[in-house]
Amino acid sequence: MDRAAFDAFCASLPATFMVVQWGDAHVWKVGNADANKVFALSSNWGDEVAADGHKIVFKCSDMGFRILTEEDGVIPAPYMGRHKYVQVAKAGALSEDELRDYISAAHEIMAAKLTKAQREAAGLD
Numbered sequence: 001m002d003r004a005a006f007d008a009f010c011a012s013l014p015a016t017f018m019v020v021q022w023g024d025a026h027v028w029k030v031g032n033a034d035a036n037k038v039f040a041l042s043s044n045w046g047d048e049v050a051a052d053g054h055k056i057v058f059k060c061s062d063m064g065f066r067i068l069t070e071e072d073g074v075i076p077a078p079y080m081g082r083h084k085y086v087q088v089a090k091a092g093a094l095s096e097d098e099l100r101d102y103i104s105a106a107h108e109i110m111a112a113k114l115t116k117a118q119r120e121a122a123g124l125d
Contacts, residue, residue, distance in 0.1 A: 009100055017033075026041060030110050035118040035122070036114075039103070061109065072093060073089055073090030
């Protein structure tokens with residue numbers, strides 16, 4: 001999944017917005033400007049850079065983190081791994097369908113971490 005497709009898919013999820021931070025990372029958040037949680041990002045962190053110059057990072061469940069980090073080309077995300085984020089470090093390690101499913105799940109995980117009032121303010125409830 002190239003960066004344009006990644007950004008378009010993240011933008012299609014409810015109550016999301018993107019900021020550029022930490023260098024050139026496209027950081028996708030769920031919520032609003034006042035209360036939000038990072039669910040996915042695209043960066044060039046790490047030694048090996050994908051062909052289009054970016055790597056995808058997303059939040060996962062505890063079980064998803066254990067399963068995914070056993071896959072070739074998926075590692076704990078630099079700087080974020082202890083919070084159960086993974087980085088797809090090699091192009092093709094996951095299919096585009098798998099990426100969309102995992103990113104959707106990441107969105108749901110982080111949206112659930114917002115308070116009821118924050119979800120309502122973001123239009124999620």
